[in-house]
């Protein structure tokens with residue numbers, strides 16, 4: 001099958017080849033951050049793919065960015081360590097002011113700053129985002145933030161964070177999606193000065209945190225776009241995020257299929273390769289079919305996003321299909337490796353944990369079904 005963007009694939013594959021499975025396994029075992037890997041991606045310019053050339057990046061689209069993320073996962077790595085910069089970039093590019101772009105994009109492109117974090121989820125509201133309780137109140141030339149966030153990733157490996165906060169109380173807006181705004185938070189100033197970070201140990205080696213805001217002050221000029229339209233802007237970013245994660249799941253899925261196909265050809269039980277049994281072949285073939293089908297929807301979501309056309313349905317459907325397919329592939333891979341699937345040195349159990357996350361985050365499968373039922377099929381609203 002001919003793959004799109006062969007040059008980008010070759011470049012990312014060559015870089016990833018310098019970080020073999022042993023590297024990612026060690027980082028996982030140590031619960032560390034793949035600093036050398038992310039540095040190498042940054043130095044090679046891949047993390048600045050979406051930044052326009054005038055600001056020092058390569059001016060590529062989401063399609064190309066998705067290939068970079070896919071190839072990282074297909075190589076046995078985990079783009080979750082650094083995908084934040086890709087989806088946050090769209091928010092700054094599409095809604096940031098000329099001054100904001102001039103100030104922040106060149107140092108991000110040079111690799112001096114990282115924009116890896118996005119703070120949306122809150123402990124008491126979960127997926128019901130319009131009910132967020134974190135507030136930002138304008139006081140002179142500053143916004144003062146109070147509240148709490150949960151599951152906010154890569155804070156320790158980012159300099160900047162996109163933050164969603166309510167700027168008009170829910171009771172005072174006509175539509176619940178109104179009255180929220182987004183801000184660029186300089187984490188170097190914020191941590192210890194109104195913002196506290198508490199890491200959450202979790203199943204995947206995914207650095208993620210609880211955040212507490214107590215009168216955190218943000219300069220007025222760090223508001224992105226218009227006050228009150230933050231939810232609309234965040235949705236744009238979420239579509240990019242879902243599409244990128246679909247690509248990562250496709251990368252995962254292909255990694256699992258390649259590993260398990262090689263293994264079942266070699267492993268001989270009852271005098272023949274286990275891959276000769278159709279009971280073994282069919283789940284692998286099924287997962288392959290699902291991954292390739294999800295890939296088609298991923299390209300459609302990328303095309304629409306890059307054309308600035310509505311892509312909510314396609315981004316959600318791509319993420320749904322790809323996360324499901326990679327999970328099926330992971331299940332087949334662990335099953336047909338038998339006991340060895342559980343041994344860390346095969347990397348299956350690590351990738352199995354990593355890909356499982358995408359049924360829940362950044363949006364759960366049920367919420368995608370609900371989106372499609374309501375917004376695509378016009379069924380009655382259930383909440």
Ligand SMILES: Cc1cc2nc3c(=O)[nH]c(=O)nc-3n(C[C@H](O)[C@H](O)[C@H](O)COP(=O)(O)OP(=O)(O)OC[C@H]3O[C@@H](n4cnc5c(N)ncnc54)[C@H](O)[C@@H]3O)c2cc1C
Pocket residue numbers: 117118119120121125126127128150151152153154202204206208357360361362363364365366367370383
């Ligand atoms: C490792 C990790 C990293 C993350 N990183 C970030 C980050 O960087 N920034 C950020 O803002 N967030 C982040 N998140 C949060 C993530 O986006 C949320 O966990 C996810 O959206 C689900 O929200 P919740 O955990 O509050 O689940 P809830 O909203 O409590 O839902 C729990 C489950 O209930 C079901 N459910 C809920 N409502 C309905 C309904 N109406 N109908 C049917 N089923 C329903 C769903 O199956 C869902 O999985 C991260 C999460 C994890 C685990």
